[in-house]
Amino acid sequence: EIVLTQSPGTLSLSPGERATLSCRASQSVSSSYLAWYQQKPGQAPRLLIYGASSRATGIPDRFSGSGSGTDFTLTISRLEPEDFAVYYCQQYGSSPGFTFGPGTKVDIK
C-alpha cells in the first residue's frame, strides 16, 4: 500500500505570500494518478490539480503542481484570502485504490 505524507502539517502565511506544499509517497506513484484538492470548512473537497501538474477547470493560474516519482509539490504563487484552507494530495494505485495524504492546513499568519 502506498502511503502519502504531507508536509508541513500547518503552514502559516500572510496574503500575498508564496505557499509551497509537499506530498511524498512511500513508493513511486504514476504522475498521471496524482491529484490535489482544496477543502474549506463545511465544504466538500474541490479538485485543483490532476496528473500532477494540470489545473482543473476554473482553477486560477496561481495554483501549480509539479513533481514525479515519490515527491510532488503544490505551489500557490500569491495567496489570496480565499486560499486559506486544507489541501490534500491523492493518488490512485492497485490497492487499496485511492489514498489521500493527511492534509496541509494553510492558515493566516
Added chain:
Amino acid sequence: QVQLQESGPGLVKPSQTLSLTCTVSGGSISSGGYYWSWIRQHPGKGLEWIGYIYYSGSTYYNPSLKSRVTISVDTSKNQFSLKLSSVTAADTAVYYCARVVPAAILDYWGQGTLVTVSS
C-alpha cells in the same frame, strides 16, 4: 453541470447497517465513461476512500472496508447507493459521493452528509 446529492439517515444505531443514496443530476450514470464513488471523512480528520461502482454494476472496494461494504447502482433513478454493515462509533463520519473520471480524478463531489453512529 453535474451535481451529486447524498441522502439518508443522519443517525444509525451500533451494529446496524448504514444506508446512503447519491442522486446524480446534470448527467446520466448509464452514459458510461465514469465511475461513481463514496468517500468518508471522520470528524476533524482526513479523507478515506470507500469504493466505487460503474454503471454496469462492477465494483471495487477499499480492502479495509470490503467485508462490510456494498455499493449498488440504479440507472433508472440515476442513483447509486452505499450500505455499510455492522457499524460502530468509528464509522461516524461525513460521507461524500463523487464522480471518478479517467485517471482516477474525483471531479464532482456531493456536499456530504454527516452520519452519526450512536444508540
